[in-house]
Structure formats: structure tokens, C-alpha cells
Amino acid sequence: MAGDPWPAACEPSLRRTTFEEQNNSKIRQAELDLIKAERELSKIREEAMKLKLAREYDKHVRSRNFKEGDLVFRKIELRRKPTGEGKLVANWEGTYKVIKDIRKGTYKIVELFG
Numbered sequence: 001m002a003g004d005p006w007p008a009a010c011e012p013s014l015r016r017t018t019f020e021e022q023n024n025s026k027i028r029q030a031e032l033d034l035i036k037a038e039r040e041l042s043k044i045r046e047e048a049m050k051l052k053l054a055r056e057y058d059k060h061v062r063s064r065n066f067k068e069g070d071l072v073f074r075k076i077e078l079r080r081k082p083t084g085e086g087k088l089v090a091n092w093e094g095t096y097k098v099i100k101d102i103r104k105g106t107y108k109i110v111e112l113f114g
Contacts, residue, residue, distance in 0.1 A: 073095065097109060
């Protein structure tokens with residue numbers, strides 16, 4: 001057993017006993033040929049999961065539509081919140097009047113006082 005690549009103390013595994021060097025390159029090339037199809041299937045599954053999550057999220061969202069003349073508050077974004085007041089600072093600001101409905105969920109507003 002001088003030409004045996006595996007040490008005598010090791011018990012050969014199923015992978016070692018079924019390995020055929022001649023077929024290995026053919027099998028590897030077949031796997032490489034299928035990788036593009038696998039990636040496309042993975043992308044399709046990813047898009048399907050994103051759509052499913054979006055539908056699940058949108059089920060619980062209540063849409064609110066405003067008309068011209070409605071009075072609204074504006075949510076204060078994190079970057080516009082005044083520093084130094086911590087978590088007790090207001091989350092909404094002003095009283096605004098809707099003057100134009102631009103598109104779904106987008107409005108032009110002006111301050112009611114000032």
C-alpha cells in the first residue's frame with residue numbers, strides 16, 4: 001500500500017470510497033453550469049418573500065387621506081428633534097393646513113399660525 005494516499009490508521013469515509021477522479025471534473029462542470037439557474041431561482045424566491053412580507057405589513061397599515069383645508073400635525077423626524085430634552089420632547093409639531101394634495105400620501109402644507 002505504498003501508493004495509497006490515505007494513511008493506514010484512517011478508516012476511509014463514504015466520500016473517499018466513492019470518489020472517482022475521472023468523473024469529478026465532469027460533475028463539477030455540470031454543477032457550474034447549473035449555478036446560473038440556481039441563482040435565478042434564489043432571486044425569484046427572494047422577491048416572492050419580499051412581496052409576502054410587504055402584503056403582511058400593509059394589512060395592518062391604516063391609510064389616511066387628507067383633503068385641501070384639513071388641519072394636520074407634522075411628525076418631527078429624528079434629525080429635526082431638539083437635543084437636550086431626551087425622550088420627553090414632543091413627537092409632533094405645529095398645526096398645519098393642507099393646501100394641495102400632490103399625490104397619494106404627499107401633501108403641500110403651510111403653518112396655520114405664523
